Amino acid sequence: MRDFTAMAVQLDQHRAEHPTGADRLPTLFIWQDPNSLPRRPWVYGRHLLRKQVAVTVAPGGVGKSSLTIVEGLAMVSERELLGEWTAKGLNVWLYNLEDPRDEMNLRITAAMQHHDVQPDEVEGRLFVDTGRERELCTAVQSREGVVIVKPAIEALAREINDRRIDVMVVDPFVSSHQAGENDNVAIDLIAKEWARLADRCNCAIELVHHTRKTNGVEATSEDSRGGSALLAAARSGRVLNRMTADEREQAGIQPDDLTTYFTVTRDKSNLAPVGKRTWRRVASVELANGESVGVAEAWEWPDTFDGFTSKDLLAVQHAIEGKHPRYSDQAGKDWAGVIVADVLGLDAGKDKRRIKKMIEAWLHSGALIKLQVNDETRRPRPCLEVGEWASE
Template sequence: MTAITPQPVAFIPPGAPEPIKATPFVWRDPANIAPRQWLYGRHLIRRFFSVTVAPGGVGKSSLTICEAVAMASGSSLLGEGVSGPLRVWMLNLEDPRDELERRVSATMLHHRVAPEALGGRLFLDSGRERGLCTATQARDGATINSPEVAAIIAEIEAREIDVLIVDPFVSSHRVNENDNGAIDLVAKEWGRVAERCNCAIELVHHTRKLGGEEASSESSRGAVALLGAARSARVLNRMSDAQKADAGVSSDPNTYFSIDRDKANLAPPGKREWRRMVSVDLPNGDSVGVTEAWEWPDDFEGLSAADLLAVQRAIQDAWKAGNPPRASNQAKSDWAGEIVASVLGMDAAKDKARITRMLKTWVASGALREVQHEDAKRNLRPCLEVGEWATE
């Protein structure tokens, strides 16, 4: 009879982490893999946290308030897809409750969201009443405040929260924001909360001082570890004076800002979107800024193929008259844009940027063609002639 040699059993001391094991991949039909659970556009997704970065005063708090109302009511107030209605908890750690109530009320009035549409799904708390500290830092390093995190988890689970918004991130911890290790510890903890509670978390963050430069998500204050751990990051930028001139809103007193989703690990980056802050008057006499959707003007809005055909005929007539239309808007005379302005009833000076873009589009489409033509001094100059004729 062969003796059986007993195999040694590894001793795992109490409290030690579980052994690390390599799990073989097993193919399964992708149709049977659960799809990602996007909750708001392609920014907020269950089991992950996302970040919104913006300079001060651009409108990030008003934006997230409007988005919270949209999600709680299940309404697409800003044109984003909403997987709702959802239960949303806003933790604003800077403003007092009455200011938050003004903003939410103004948002609901402006977007015509009735109180009953929220259905008790919106939760609002102020850091003035009860602060939040998820981590602290001492000489020996950063430490997660486990009781605080446990309290957040308990409330999310008790209220069945789908989306938690923390504004601003810097007020939710007490670690050195320039310490990558400490911020990574805090960020990963938020990721674990999102995983454990099957919710989406939005962390609102400030940018560093930019000195007039346009911000990106990497312009956020402090360590880059926060952005590294996030699954989606978007950045807000106030509309520049040059952009206002291009858009034709230079005299508009409202505030305009863009949204760029420049980090998107789980979806392709989206195109630049625009929002506008408008003033809403409350019955108590207060005026409150509210975010609404805004579309960049379409250069060809209101124009038809007949209008293009009229421009082409006028350009052809200019050639017949011996005045080839110049392609460059820097030309001292005979710029093709002056013909466009005359035919379409525009102002060649005020609408210069728009007309330049229109000509560029027509050249790209083949409706116009750039050619080299000798001027009176036998110098070659780029001019525009008719390409493929438009049909009405």
Template sequence: MRVINGGRAATLAPQPAMREPTPFVWLDPATQPTRPWTYGNHLQRKTASATVAPGAVGKSSLVVVEALAMATGRALLDVTVPAPLKVWLINLEEPMDELNRRMAAAMLHHEINPSEIKGRFFLDGRDCELCMAKQVRGEIAINTPMRDGLIKHIKEHGIDHLTIDPFVKSHRVTENDNSAIDAVATEWARIADECNISIELVHHTRKGNGQELSSEDGRGGSSLLNAVRDGRVLNKASSKKKKEIGVDVVSDRATYFTVTQDKPNYSTGSGAEWHRTVGIELGNGDWVATVERYTPPDAFDGISVADTLAVQRAIDMLEDPRQSAQANNWVGKSVADVLNLDTDNDKRRIQQMLSAWQASGALIIEKRKDSGKGREYPCLIVGEWVNET
């Protein structure tokens, strides 16, 4: 084993002198190779990336579907996959029988024939006993036989992508020790580089106490996020948020969550992309969850030009059409009356429509003066009337 003290490799032999600096040579951008992405702009060859999430959100089910997308070459979650790839998924928490159930649920739901992934999908569970490093009395020992064996298998089978779920089970070092975590994460990055593959490290977050989490909220030291080239975070939707995106929280008990790429090194990242869990009956009586993409309904779904004109007419009849949703005379109440909406359950949707009508000029802001308090307040009045024809 190669011993690392304080996160730095010990000098075991004289090292070569620093080489001469390399002169920069201009290359025509049009002829340069494109980045070797393996999944959207999150996973790339020769790099390690991280996905962090709290428990019971759906991260393990998500990476199963993403691995299947890479193996089939299909955009199962509306994320670009360059071609069918060879994928190795190692889940260090679950037994194989449970992983087989999750695979079955995902393949049934996304209509994947086993022949599509034959020879391209490799799956191992917690009996794999993968341990990349240990920490004893402050010293970090990289398990070189384990690492070298892993590299050998990756090259022999032509693996293109490797997922480790969860990262914390792939080592035995102190989680809050940044030097130790950096040593382990750097070792995974070295493997990605040597094998020309992408690696996904799945990690748990600290308790969020109901707050929106970022990839920086990964449990333990911050070195994991610093060592990877791309980071993303999963956030579970609250009941309030589910209502805002059009979910009937009484009848729909699925987990809804966002995936946000908030630590991009090689891209511009992504906004919050919605997903949800789906229960699949396997045929043996078991119901198992998998993941699919979810698109929140557009605020104007089912709203016609005639409806917009009716809203304008109703607002034009108001004496005091307040813009503020906190006002008793909030203009949104008239919108709700015309469109048969609920000002409580559909409040977010009404606000989105009002904002869109302002942006288009169908409604405009007019400042009026409160005669009693002497302050100005904004009202929404009709701007440019819409034309039904």
């Protein structure tokens, strides 16, 4: 039987703690002129929002820590280091629960060097802590179930308010509690506690999490490891995916290039349109102490005709005119792409996909035309000829 006396005591205590009348339900809706309504308080792109939790998920070793470091520097320096809009005057707290401070110092210093962020741009605005020096545990598992560690939450609230933190990044989420990550009830409780903390402190909180194994299939934010309640509690979720071997070939990245390229896709968004896929890569930065450190930077997928002009097309047309090279890339040395590669200084083997895209684009525009020409055995073969000449 329910203890109504105890419930009454709890209700009286609740009312005493909320003298503004927050316990009076239901609350009457009062219409306001749309012009008077406040805009959503975004702080970084359409991913981080005050009073809300955002989640970033990625497989191990893709570059999520490097990414969040550069994003933190972008926010405190008030510069769009990765092309994302940032609010002004932000204080950022990076709380890495895996790496020691020496490693964090190396990564941050390398990122500042690579993106030309000066020390005075981050002074007094960037805060960095590690789980090696101070563990963070927001919840523990007991016989009765998961229990929120209130002293830890209250300590975080005090520190966020005292330092006027606008954005807090917790990396990784799994190290911030001791509950079973497959327990959806527990994860829901913990995630909502983070959301309450963000609301109380008027800050944005980013929880960085790992994906489960996807066996080579591109991950989504729903592939985050453990219970789905974490993503459900977030108002923005994004996923990082490493560039595939096929994509590397399409982009013309040479096999000996060991650089990590990855995509960032905001595929879960309750308060903004879902974002398009953007590319990043991890550049290797040499520090004066001899260390090489990976730093995230913006990267654009190369355009088929990057570095070439209409003069180059005209040169290709002159080289093709009257020769009727074969359209098929299976024609060996008779393939039209061999001529294109020779004229443009490309490799007909390594750059095959790019050359094929060029030929298709020229056919579509009418710069080249396809026609049937009999070979030595009098069999008709699709070949290329000049169509509309390019302008000088």
